[in-house]
Amino acid sequence: GQVFHLKDYTPTAFEVERIDLTFELHPTETKVAARSILKRRKGAAADAPLEFDGDELTLDALRIDSIDVPDSDYDVGPDKLTVRNLPASDPFEITIETTLSPETNTQLMGLYRSSGNYCTQCEAEGFRRITYFYDRPDVLTVYTVTIIAPKDVPILLSNGNSLGTGNYDAGRHFAAWYDPHPKPSYLFALVAGDLGVITDTFITMSGREVELRIYVEHGKEERATYAMDALKRSMKWDEDAYGREYDLDIFMVVAVSDFNMGAMENKGLNVFNDKYVLADPETATDQDYANIEAIIAHEYFHNWTGNRITCRDWFQLCLKEGLTVYRDHTFSQDQRSAPVKRIAEIKTLKAHQFPEDSGPLAHPVRPATYKEINNFYTATVYEKGSEVVGMIRTIIGPAKFREGMDLYFGRHDGQAVTIEDYIACFADVSGVALDQFMLWYNQAGTPLVSASTTYDAAAKTLSVSLEQTVQPTPGQANKSPMHIPLAFALIAPDGTVTTPSPDETGHEGGVLELTKRSQTFTFSGIEERPVLSLNRGFSAPVNLQIEQSAGDLAHIARHETDGVARWQAINASATDLLIKASKVARDGGDLPSADDLADILIAATQDDSLEPAFRAQVLQLPSEADIAREIGSNIDPDAIHTARRFAFDAIARKGEALFARLSEDLPDGAYSPAAEDAGKRALAAMALSYVSAAVDTPSRAKAAYDAADNMTMLAAALQILVHQFPDAEETKEALADFENRFGDNPLVMDKWMSIQAMAPGAATSERVIELMDSPHYNAGNPNRVRALIGAFSAGNPTGFNRADGQGYRLLAKVVTETDPKNPQLAARLLTAMRSWRSLESGRQEEARRALVAIQSTEKLSTDVSDIVERTLN
Ligand code: DPP
Numbered sequence: 001g002q003v004f005h006l007k008d009y010t011p012t013a014f015e016v017e018r019i020d021l022t023f024e025l026h027p028t029e030t031k032v033a034a035r036s037i038l039k040r041r042k043g044a045a046a047d048a049p050l051e052f053d054g055d056e057l058t059l060d061a062l063r064i065d066s067i068d069v070p071d072s073d074y075d076v077g078p079d080k081l082t083v084r085n086l087p088a089s090d091p092f093e094i095t096i097e098t099t100l101s102p103e104t105n106t107q108l109m110g111l112y113r114s115s116g117n118y119c120t121q122c123e124a125e126g127f128r129r130i131t132y133f134y135d136r137p138d139v140l141t142v143y144t145v146t147i148i149a150p151k152d153v154p155i156l157l158s159n160g161n162s163l164g165t166g167n168y169d170a171g172r173h174f175a176a177w178y179d180p181h182p183k184p185s186y187l188f189a190l191v192a193g194d195l196g197v198i199t200d201t202f203i204t205m206s207g208r209e210v211e212l213r214i215y216v217e218h219g220k221e222e223r224a225t226y227a228m229d230a231l232k233r234s235m236k237w238d239e240d241a242y243g244r245e246y247d248l249d250i251f252m253v254v255a256v257s258d259f260n261m262g263a264m265e266n267k268g269l270n271v272f273n274d275k276y277v278l279a280d281p282e283t284a285t286d287q288d289y290a291n292i293e294a295i296i297a298h299e300y301f302h303n304w305t306g307n308r309i310t311c312r313d314w315f316q317l318c319l320k321e322g323l324t325v326y327r328d329h330t331f332s333q334d335q336r337s338a339p340v341k342r343i344a345e346i347k348t349l350k351a352h353q354f355p356e357d358s359g360p361l362a363h364p365v366r367p368a369t370y371k372e373i374n375n376f377y378t379a380t381v382y383e384k385g386s387e388v389v390g391m392i393r394t395i396i397g398p399a400k401f402r403e404g405m406d407l408y409f410g411r412h413d414g415q416a417v418t419i420e421d422y423i424a425c426f427a428d429v430s431g432v433a434l435d436q437f438m439l440w441y442n443q444a445g446t447p448l449v450s451a452s453t454t455y456d457a458a459a460k461t462l463s464v465s466l467e468q469t470v471q472p473t474p475g476q477a478n479k480s481p482m483h484i485p486l487a488f489a490l491i492a493p494d495g496t497v498t499t500p501s502p503d504e505t506g507h508e509g510g511v512l513e514l515t516k517r518s519q520t521f522t523f524s525g526i527e528e529r530p531v532l533s534l535n536r537g538f539s540a541p542v543n544l545q546i547e548q549s550a551g552d553l554a555h556i557a558r559h560e561t562d563g564v565a566r567w568q569a570i571n572a573s574a575t576d577l578l579i580k581a582s583k584v585a586r587d588g589g590d591l592p593s594a595d596d597l598a599d600i601l602i603a604a605t606q607d608d609s610l611e612p613a614f615r616a617q618v619l620q621l622p623s624e625a626d627i628a629r630e631i632g633s634n635i636d637p638d639a640i641h642t643a644r645r646f647a648f649d650a651i652a653r654k655g656e657a658l659f660a661r662l663s664e665d666l667p668d669g670a671y672s673p674a675a676e677d678a679g680k681r682a683l684a685a686m687a688l689s690y691v692s693a694a695v696d697t698p699s700r701a702k703a704a705y706d707a708a709d710n711m712t713m714l715a716a717a718l719q720i721l722v723h724q725f726p727d728a729e730e731t732k733e734a735l736a737d738f739e740n741r742f743g744d745n746p747l748v749m750d751k752w753m754s755i756q757a758m759a760p761g762a763a764t765s766e767r768v769i770e771l772m773d774s775p776h777y778n779a780g781n782p783n784r785v786r787a788l789i790g791a792f793s794a795g796n797p798t799g800f801n802r803a804d805g806q807g808y809r810l811l812a813k814v815v816t817e818t819d820p821k822n823p824q825l826a827a828r829l830l831t832a833m834r835s836w837r838s839l840e841s842g843r844q845e846e847a848r849r850a851l852v853a854i855q856s857t858e859k860l861s862t863d864v865s866d867i868v869e870r871t872l873n
């Protein structure tokens, strides 16, 4: 297939002054007329042809200034329209008519149907499935949209402000929309159907009233109220934190049940996966509420970072995504507990981005080439992209960061820009050179920073020696040293925490800026040997190798004033032990005692000065996948499971009384999704899992299941039953009860499927195969497929990596069956194989066979062939 290169960027020959779209909706024969006003770009050749993108399109009519274009003047195919001999004088008008079949569009890109409603998804390249156009983010224009439909399709929506509605011919009606803000085609949206709605208003900082609407399936309106609340808080926060005001008269969100992504930031008309809109206490967990808050915020924040200022080309995807993730992270930190939220971000980054960065799918935050852009909506672009923005703030400081953002909004509003344009704003306001920093965008791989300290008691100096290396990644054999800001603190023997500046010129207050391959920083006037707490708050997304004794880690865990750093030290202790134990479990011998780790965890859990949500994070041992990642090669997932379970049980027995008490310490009063109550539930659920292991009977979890009056505790109890007591009668009863109560709610049954799919052990793959035949599974719906197959392959190390390869074969079957219908979904599922080379040799061979079987399937999509080829390379 074709390879696209960043270096090949060239602007289009024509600019589009505006586009008028008319849709006559029909399930299998929707008529689209697109009239665009075109003007030659300055400097374009006078005879330059017009080259529009298409994808599976059929052309019905082509006119220029109302006259049919003669056959000799154009070439057309499903994926391209080329027109020559264009009028010498511009602007001129081109009209293109196409016919679409939304009903049979199973890719969920372009115009399709979901539960009988019409909706669109155009990012990245879906608009070209609607009409021939410059389907690329640097062509911005003003859209007017007219939607004509039968009256049994009452709601007709598009971007911008309403121009009105009225009757049309033959019992049909219409609605017209005008979006005054020039936008690229990927932000176009249309929604039509019979939908319920909740409405509200927001008064902006300059006093304008904005109408807010959230559309959902009839009968689900009540479940959208939390999303509405989150939307209003997001609008307010963007005004307070960045001075950004909303810019249309109306802001709409529509929830649809068939959606490849989480949600989409179309101008004024966000389309959401219903999983990230609908919530009530009976059906949604605290995590669901937090996700809704974060994604509503994320898509709303795109209005400025993405829509008003967009990307020049898709290589710059992180320009909008990394930055917008950074903005939604800080929003959630402000709305909830900042350290607890930050810990969750670190866990997510390490669980999803670190393995990507160390395997065959590694790519820079801004890739230089791609075959299929859909495959670059990755943890690297999003999560590492967000960390990179955070590092700019650490390097230049919060005030200059805000100044740089203001400059960015002022300088580039209405433009399609590059990462260089973005970074220049921060260099300009701060005077700090950020050239070396650009490597974070251009160089893939997680840097490894090795650190050692030397204390000289006579001279009263502490030296910190740092060394960085970045492993080769596909296409990048040699790496240059990066600009790495490492926040730190020194902790004296008496527990005093200081954040001094090193003697070398460097950052004020508690940040070491590592820019060379190796560098030593010295601190003078240090009276006694301190312990170094390095990469505090995870200021840089690096792997840290630091010679630190268990005693030093315990010292940090006890005295750090920064909650995140405290957690980092505890997590490092747990990881060290679990790596050791996994090796013993693999090679035979007595597993190392988890007593010291248990003491640390129990001490933190008993500390009532710490918020419950933080204590829940502390109690959560590194996952099997975390341990595997840290071990890095020759992985035996079963040995890791054995080692982790051994430590878990030991901690459970040692803290049994404490866990028994905490497992019943639930918030009083009616359910509230607010962070404080959610934190209490998280701690109770964590304690319940430990005490259940200590007593080794399902009775407590079953009692908690029976007593639960909200989905958070119900799902937590069910998970303990299924994962710890798979064969118990209580577990069977709970599973059946759950199915009975929620069998008609697919989003809730997704949890029921995921919990079972993630049950550790070899038997699970058979259960997954059974569930694929159950009425709750639907191979055509992305949420169902991800809940069962995605959870199994990405969230069940022992089950998926079954030694006989059955898990891999199952995934291969689903991928090849899904690919013809929905290549984006199939390719995403397949990324679960990305770490196959780090497995022990037997599993590697099974995994390789499954990958080769996929590769040799006929007519693979570019999405799946791109992933399978890179994975095998
Ligand atoms: N809708 C996806 C997101 O917001 C892609 N833009 O991240």
Ligand code: ZN
Pocket: 298, 302, 320, 321, 324
């Ligand atoms: Zn986004």
